[in-house]
Amino acid sequence: MSIREECGVFGVLSEKPMDVAGISYYGLYALQHRGQESCGIVVGEDGLFFSHKDLGLVNEVFTKDILQQFPKGTMAVGHVRYGTTGATNRNNCQPIEVNHQKGRMALAHNGNLCNAEVLRNELELNGAIFHSTSDTETIAYIITKERLKTNSIEEALSRAMNVLEGAYSLVLMSPQKLICARDPYGFRPLCFGRRADGAYVVASESCALQAVGANFIRDVEPGEILVFSRDGMVSRREHCGTKKKHLCIFEYIYFSRPDSVIDGISVHKARLRAGEILAKTYPTEADIVIGVPDSGLDAALGYSQASGIPYGIGLIKNKYIGRTFISPGQDARIDQVKIKLSAVEESVKGKRVIMIDDSIVRGTTSGRIVKLLRDAGAKEIHVRISAPPFLHPCYYGTDIDSEDHLIACHHSETEICQMIGADSLGYLPMESLRELSGNCYYCNACFSGAYPTEIPKDTGKNRFEQKLSEIHKINGEERSSKHENL
Template sequence: MSSIHEECGVFGVFAPKPMETAQITYYGLYALQHRGQESCGIVVNDDGQFCSHKDLGLVSEVFSEDVLSRFPRGRMAVGHVRYGTTGGTSRRNCQPIEVNHQKGKMALAHNGNLSNTDKLRDVLELSGAIFHTTSDTETIAYIITKERLKTDSIEKAVSEAMPVLDGAYSLVLMSPRKLICVRDPYGFRPLCYGKTRDGVYIVASESCAVRAVGAEVIRDVAPGEILEFSDEGVVSHREHCQEKEKKICIFEYIYFARPDSKIDGVSVHLSRVRAGRILARTHPVSADLVMGAPDSGLDAALGFSQESGIPFGIGLIKNKYIGRTFISPEQGARLDAVKIKLSAVEESVKGKRVVLADDSIVRGNTIGRVVELLRDAGAKEVHVRISSPPFLHPCYYGTDVDSEENLIACKHAVSEIAAMIGADSLGYFPVEKLSSLTEEGGFCSACFDGRYPTAIPTKIRK
C-alpha cells in the first residue's frame, strides 16, 4: 500500500462586520468532516492580525469549547480538514498554511494535488526557498508569494501563479483585507459559495457546508475562476476560465461528496441512485434483498432496488464514530476497523439472497470482510455490485488510488475477484456509462481509463 490517501475540505468566511467567524468555520468544517479526518485548522483575521489553531484529529477533538472561546471576533476566517496526498501525518502539515512577508500576511487552505510539485519545489529550493512542511500546499503558497511581490494585489498574484500550477487545486486564501477563492482551470475539485441573510459570504468545498451555517448557495465557482471578496463586494476574475476542458473528479459523485451536496449543479444523491439503476440493468441478478454498505453505498442500493424491483432493506449497521476505512492510515488499521465499524442485521439477511451495493473496490480487503460478515449472519447468497468501474490506474489529483501493483483489478479478472472476496457474483459499473452520472460529461476518470488530463512526470509516477 502507498502512503497516499487524501481528500480535503476547505471553508472560508467573509463578514460585513466582526463576528464569531471561528464558530461559523467550526460548523462548516464539521459538515465537511467526511472529506478529511487526519487534521484540521482555523485561522481568523482580526483586523489584520491572524489568530490560528491547528492540530491532528477530528474537528470535535481539535476545537473544544475552550479553544473556540479563545478566538477573537473577526471579519474573515479560513478553515481546512485534511487527509494528505503529499506529505506525512504530522502537525507541521496541518492547514491552513500561514505566510508572513513584506506585502502582508496570507493564510491558505488547499484541496487537491499538484502533478508538478517536485519540479516546482526543486526550482524553489535552488533559488533559496526553505520548506517547513512536506505538503504541496506550501509550494502553492511560495509561488503566490513570489508573484505577490511583483503585483499590487493578492488576486493578481493568484492569477499570475495559476499558469505555473499543474493539477488539482481548489483554494481559499485570506489576506489582511480580502478573502480569495480559486478553482483550477480543469475544475478537478469542487468549490462553491453562498450568502447568509446577514450578508456573510461563505465559501466551501461542498454545498452541504454552505447550508449547514445558514447560508443560501449562490453558485459553484467556475473552473479557472478567481473570486475576490472585499468591502467593495464580490468580484469575479475569469481570465483563466475555459483555458482547459472541464475535468471534475468523477469520484466526487461516486464516493467523496456528501449525498445532500450538489456539485456543478448535479445532485450527488441522484447521481448515485442513477448509478444503482444502471447497475441493475447491466448486471441483473435474482435476489431477495438489496442493501448498501453504509454510507456511500446506500444511494446506489436504492437505485438498484428501484430499477430491479427487489426490496431495499437495511442489512448493515455502521458505528458512526469510526472513520472511513477507505482512508485508514495503515492496512492493519483498515482490516481491524471493519468489524468495529460494521455489524450485520441477522434478522434482515438470514436465509436471504442479498445484493450488496458499495462504491468501489481498491485492494479488496474491506469488501471481503463485509461479505464475510453477511455470510456469518446467515446470508444464503451475496452478490456484490460496485457503483464505480474497476480501478486500473493511480490518481495524481488527490484521491487515494494506489499504484497498479496494489490495485486488485490490475491483477485479477472479475470472476477471480468475486472468488477472492467470497461473493457469489460481482458486477462493476460500466466505464462507458460514467457520463450518465454527471448528465453533462466533463469529468476526470483517469483512475479507471488511464486518460490523464495533465502530463505526469516520470519522477512521481507511482
C-alpha cells in the same frame, strides 16, 4: 498504499466582526467526511491573524475552550485534511500561514499538483526553506513570490496559476480580502453562497453552506478567481476556458456528501442513477438489496427502485469510526472493519442478498464485509460496485499512486469474485459514467488511464517519509542495542 479522501476548504467574510471561528467550525464539521487527519482555522481581524491547527477530528481539535479563545473577526479560513502528499504531522496541518514583506496570507488547499516536485525543487535551489512536505506550501511560496512583484494578492494568485498544473481548489485570506480559486480543469469542487446577515461563505461542498445558514449562489467556475471584500465580490476569469473541464467523477461516486450539489448535479441523484444502471446491467434474483454505509446506500436504493427487489438495512455502521480508507496500514484496516460494521442478521439470514458498495480497491475490505454477511446467515451474496474497476494511479488528489495493490490490475472479475467470497460480481460500466454527471466533462483517469494532464515523472510523495522511516528504523535499532547491553 491506501486510498485517501479529499481535503475540505472553507472561508467566510463578514462586513462587521462576528464569530467567524464558530461559523467555520460548523462548516468544517459538515466537511468532516473529506478529511479526518487534521484540521485548522485562521481568523482575521484588523490585519491580525489568530489560528489553531492540530491533528484530529474537528470536534476534538476545536473544543469549547479553544473556540472561545478566538476573537470576533471579519474573515476566517478553515481546512480539514486527509493528506495525499505529505506525512501525518502538525507541520502539514492547514491553513498554511505566511508572513511576507507586503503583509500576510493564510491558505487552504484541496487537490494535488502534478508539477509540485518540479516547482519545489526550483524554489529550494533559489533558497526557499520548507517546513512541511505537502504541495500546499509550494503553492503558498509561489503566490508569495508573485505578491512581492504585484500590486494585489489576486493578481499574484492569477500569475501563480500560470505555473500551477493539476488539481487545486483554494481559499486564501489576506488582511483585507478573502479569495477563492479553482483550477482551470475544475478537478475539485468549490462553491459559494451568502448568509442572511450578508456574510459570504466559500466551501468545497454545498452541504457546508447549508450547515452555516448560507444560501447557495453558484459553483466557482474552473479557472475562476473570486475576490470578496467589504466592497463586494469581483470575478476574475482570465483562466476560464483555457482547459477542458474535468471534474473528478469520484466526487459523485464516493467523496461528496449525498446532500451536496456539485456543478449543478445532485450527488444523491447521481448515486441513485448508478444503482439503476447496475440493476439493468447485472440483474439477478434476490430477496433484498442492501448498501454498504455510507456511499453505497444511495446506489442500493436506486438498484432496489429499478429492480423491484426490496431495499433493506443489512449493515450497520459505528458512527464513531472513520472510513476504512483512513487506516494507516493493512492490519489496522482489517481490525477497523471488524468494529466499524456489523450485519443485521434479521435482515439477511436465509436470504439472497445484493450488496452495493462504491468500489473495490484491494479486495480486503470487500472480502471482510462479505464474510460478515455470510456469518449472519446470508444464503447468497451478489456484489455490485457503483464504479468501474480501479486500474490506474491518480495524480489529482486521490492517493492511488501505484498499480501494485489494485486488485483489478492483477485479477479478472471472476477471480476477484472468488477472492472476496461473493456469488457474483458486477462493476458499473465505464460508458455509463457520463450518465452520473449528465455530461462528458469529467475525469475518469483512475479507471481509464486517460489523463487530462501530463503525467508527473516524479511525484516526490515518498521523498521525506522514506528518510523519516530510515531514521526511525536506525533509532529503533540503536535503542534495541542499548537495551540488550543493559
